Each structure stands twice: as C-alpha cells, then as structure tokens.
Amino acid sequence: MTTMMRSEIAEQPAALRATLDALLPRVGEVAALAGQTRQLIFIARGTSDNAAVYGRYLIEARAGRMSSLAAPSIATTYKRKLDLTGVLAVALSQSGKTEEIVETLAWARDCGAGTVAITNGGEHSPLAETAHLALCTQAGEEKAVPATKTYTTQLAALAVLALGLGAEVDARDLDRVPDAVEQLIADPGDVDTVVEGLAEVSGVVVSGRGMAFSTALETALKLKEACYLHAMGLSYADLLHGPIAVVDERTPALLVAADEGPTLPGTVALARRVTGAGASAYGVGGGAELAAASTASLNGPALPEWVAPMGLIVPAQILTEALARRRGIDPDSPRGLNKVTQTE
Template identity: 80%
Template structure:
C-alpha cells in the first residue's frame, strides 16, 4: 500500500511549479518592503524553522543583508518590546494557524517591523491576514503528519523572497527545480542500501554546512518524527568540535552537500574521516566526490547551490518513508504528533 507521505512526496514537482507561478509575480511587492528595511528576522518553529535556516543563509549569501532567527518567547513569554525599525520580519507556518507564530508576527509589527507571511494556509489564514505581504504556497492539502511538499514549497517561497530583495541569482535556476525534484523521486540513488544500514541503528548524525545545513536539520527531524531515531542534525563545523565522538559503528553519519558548494570539500573530508574511524558514512548529493568517499550514496539535484536544498531534501524524505515502513511504523501518523502544533 502506498502511504500518504509517499504520495505527497510525489506531488512536490507540481506543488513547486504552482507555487512559483503564483509567487514570482509578488517579487515586486517584496522589493517595495525591502526598500524600507535593512535586515531580516525569521519567525518559525519545527520544520518551518529549518526552512528559515535556508532563508537566512540565502539572504546573507546572495542578498547581502543580515538575517537572524527569532526567539518567539521574547514576544509571547517575556513580553519584551524591541526596536525593530528597519527590520523585515518573515513568519513561516505551514498552516498559518499556529498561535505563537501569529502572535510573534503581530508583536514584530507593533515593534516597528515590516512583515511577510509564508504559509500554505491561504490568504484568509490568521498569519496571512497579519502580514503586510503574504506569500501563500500552493502545495494543496497535506494529510501525512511529516511535512514534505509544504516544506519544499516554503523553500521556494523564500527563494522568491530573496529575488524580491535583489539577490544575485538567476531566476531560471529556480524554474528548473521542479524537474530536478522529479528526477530525484524517480532516481534517488542507493536507497535500499542506506535503509539497510540504518535498520538496526538507534541513532544517526546528520550533517551539512552552509545552504545544506537546513537539509541536515530537516532530514534529522524527519528521521526523529517518523522513524523514532535519535537523529542529531549538526553543521559539520560544530560536529568537528566534539560531537563527532558519538559517530561509531553503532551510530553512522548521513552527510549532505551540494555538488557545486564551497562546503563540499569539507564534507568529503568528513566522510573520509568517518569511514577511516570504522563507521558508515551515507551521503546525499555532493556528486562523485562525496559518493566515492562514503559507504552508500543518495543522489543530489543538478542545480546550483542556492536552489539545491529544494532537491537535496527529497532523498531524505524518501529514506524516512522507506525506513519507517521497514521498521513497521506508519509514517503518516507518527506517535505523539499532530498536523498543527500549538506552543505557548
């Protein structure tokens, strides 16, 4: 039987095309807000927070603006008012109904920020209604609890945000993403070997750096949610500062990189170090250089680094769904989780 999660993974090319068609015309509205602001503040939780990590790297590397991740508790628990004049606050929520995120965006506006919402909840969602500009993704209803198509379309919306803010990128690269995702779904690489390698493991370290860091965090989250693995998502720079000690024969590494990234060489070196220590290093992306250094490899997209995360996550999604089924877990409805999470 095909799981809902697997069906929704397959819907991503269409969701991405529809989202880009809908949102690219809004780049001008984003540009107008950009003229009134200097830096960005991302407001999100969970999977949306991982999307925000991509947004932060993208904006800083290609739009030349300082970006940061908000601590919503400053608004909702500590109730501190900050000077956010010159700030563009970008709130990300799949449903657009998470009260903490809506409240924090309203707080940011009250503190002087201009505001943008990224949501699949539609124009009438509370988050979209609270924002100066709403970037509503067109993923359609997502029934499986682990987010797949809502995540990749969030990344697409953030790419449009970067374009509106004057990023030094080629829009045609973004238009190629749906086709690249289609190819990865059809040809994910040595999926069965990676599933077999993780089948009897209790934990895994998932690592990437730069643009791929968001993919490492999101892949780790998916493996936690749907496979109940103790999956640790880390930048490889942080991993080398001590946590690498946990990587051994019982705790493999899953390493992620774009083929044309300045972080690729460091990721290859990390894979070689892991294998030399007697542990397994499974890889996602990074081309031949990374796949040769690892134990078994999943394919990456043929895309420039700035849009590669929209493809890099797909093998991680497929791995999560396949591993969950092999473990006898229903990936559509992991224990203890709901589609909309409310926090105080």
C-alpha cells in the same frame, strides 16, 4: 500499500511549479516592502524553522543582508518590546494557524517591522491576515503528519523573497527545480542500502553546512518524528568541535551537500574521516566526489547551490518513509504528533 507520505512526496514537482508560478510575479511587491529595511528576522518552529535556516543563509550569502532566527518567547512569554525599525520580519507556518507564530508576527509589526507571511494556509489564514505581505504557497492539502511538499514550497517562497531582496543569483535556475525534483523521485539513489544501514541503529548524526545545513536539520527532524531515531542535526563545523566522538560503528553519519559550492570539499573530507574511523557515512547529494567517499549514497539534484536544497531534501524524505516502514512504523501518523502544533 502506498503511504500518504509517499504520495505527497510525489506531488512535489507540481506543488513547486504552482508555487513558483504564483509567487514569482510578486517579486516587485517584496522589493517594495523590503526597500526601507536593513536586516531580517525569521519567525518559525519545527519544519518551518528548518526552512528559515535556508532563508537565512541564502539572504546573507546572496543578498548581503544580516538575518537571524527570532526567539518567539521574547514576544509571547517575556512580552518584551523591541525597536524593530528597519527590520523585515518573515514568519513561516505551514497551516498559518499556529498561535505562537501569529502572535509573534503581530508583535514584530507593533514593534515597527515590515512583515511577511509564508504559509500554505491561504490568504485568509490568521498569519496571512496579520502580515503586510503574504506569500501563499500552493502545496495543496497535506495529510501525512511529516511535512514534505509544504516544506519544499516554503523553500521556493524563500527563494522568491531573496529575489525581492536583490539576491545575486540567476532567477532562471528556479525553472529547473521542479524537473530536478521529478528526476530525484524517479531515481533517488541507493535507498535500500541506506535503509538497511539505519534499520537497526538507535542514533544517527546528520550533517551539512551552509545552504545544505537546512537539509541536514530537516532530515534529522524527519528521522526523529517518523522513524523514532535519535537523529542529531549539526553543521559539520560544529560536529568537528566534539560531537564527532559519538560517530562509530553503531552511530553512522548522514552527510548532505550540494553538487557544487564552497562547503562540498569539507563534506567530502568528513565522509573520508568517518569511514576511515570504521563508521558508515551515507552521502546525500555531493555528486561523484561525496558518493566516492561514502559507504553508500543518495542522489542530489543537478542544480546550483542556492536552489539545491529544494531537491536535496527529496531523497532524504524518500529514505525516511522507507525506513519508517522497515522499522514497522506508520510514517503518516507518528505517535504523539498532530499536523498543527500549538505551543504554550
């Protein structure tokens, strides 16, 4: 029986094509809104917050604008007004209905920020109607609780945002993303071996750095919510500052990297350190170098680092769905979770 999660993973190439077709013509609108701003804040929770981490690294590394993740409680709980003149506030919500995110974006606008909504909820969703500019993704309805296609289309929208902010990238790289994702769905790598390696453990460390850090965080979240694993998502720099002590024969590491870029050598070195200590290291992406240093590996996309996260997450999604079934869990409906989460 095919799960809804697995079906929605397979819909990602089409969802990415539709989203890019809809949003790339709007780069000029982003540029016009962002022209008077000097820095960005991202407003999000959960999976959307992991997408925002990608946006932060992408815009700082390639567009040269300082970016940060907002603390919504400043707006909703402490109700503190800040001077956000010259700030572009970007709110991400899959549904566009999460009250905390809508309220925080309205607060940012009242504080003087330019505002952008990234949502799959459509132009009439509460979040889209609150923003100066709404970038609506085209993922279609997503029924499985663990987000897949809504996450990858958020990354696509953030890539379009980066283009509007003048990112020093080749926009034509985006044309390659849907096909690369399609290839990963057809051949995600050694999923069965990694599933068996994680089937009986209670915890796993998931690590990446830079552009790939968002993938590590999102993979850890998926393993928590769909497989009930104690999954710790960390930058490998933070991992080396102490938490690496938890990695042992009962706590493997899942290491994520693009096939190129400045963080790849460090990820390969970490894989060698983990396996050298007698623990298992499972690679996600990183090309032949990371695969050779790992116990087993999942394939990554043949894409430049700045767009690689849109593909890197896909084998991790496939792993999560397969591991959930291996552990006797329905990945479509994890316990205690709903599709739309409201935070007090």
